[in-house]
Amino acid sequence: MSEHGPDLDSLIDDDRFAQVHDVLVRAGPLPELPDLLARPPAVAVRRLSVGSPEP
């Protein structure tokens, strides 16, 4: 990798690619997920208490 960014200079041959290249560099790394986040959190539908009228 060069000091200016990844080894992709010859691929960045288009202004639109150059803009994407800039935002990728600015965004920084996309982190790997820990195991804890492999699944969505448990969420539940709020239950009405027994005897409550339906809305």
Place this chain on the structure above:
Amino acid sequence: MAPVADEPEDRVRPDVHPVADPDGELLCRVAERDHEAFAILYRRYVRPVYGLALRRLHDRDRAAAATQRAFAAIWRSAATYVPEREGGARWLFTVARNAIGDHEGRARPAQLVASAEPPEIASREPRSESVAEDGWLAFRVHAAVAELPEPERVPLELAYWGGRSRSEIAEQLGLPLGTVESRTRSALARLVVRLEGLE
């Protein structure tokens, strides 16, 4: 046997979305308590939200707990999403950022009480404009990268964030150099479409 020629993988057709804002559509379904829509949104945004939390909290365990709390907030608050007001991605970012902000300073792991807490309405006022906009850029970029097909995403991530040269990526992935290059170009072309208007 003749070597297999590289596929011309850089001929990318822009994705055609039948829905103008697929994230907004999913949020509307989550508001109706559609668990499948929630799972799709989760897969699409968990890495960007975790990245946002990691930048704020600088601690993997706390960032993971904050990410869970953010998605619990998204589930609780989806009914407050107004499609006419903003895009789904922007709303998700705001709710996640606020939930992560609320997590700052908490000493204990999040208790997920998604069904018991009141909805969390997305604040219209960012806590810090420049920080928020930097966070938004990274969030959008990460969401777009996370959605790339894996054969394109992996070489792109290795090139940009793994510090690998193209030849090192080719060796690591066991692919011809030309394939690495064409996949990277294809990924960049998809990102041009997905990140249009972002600056």
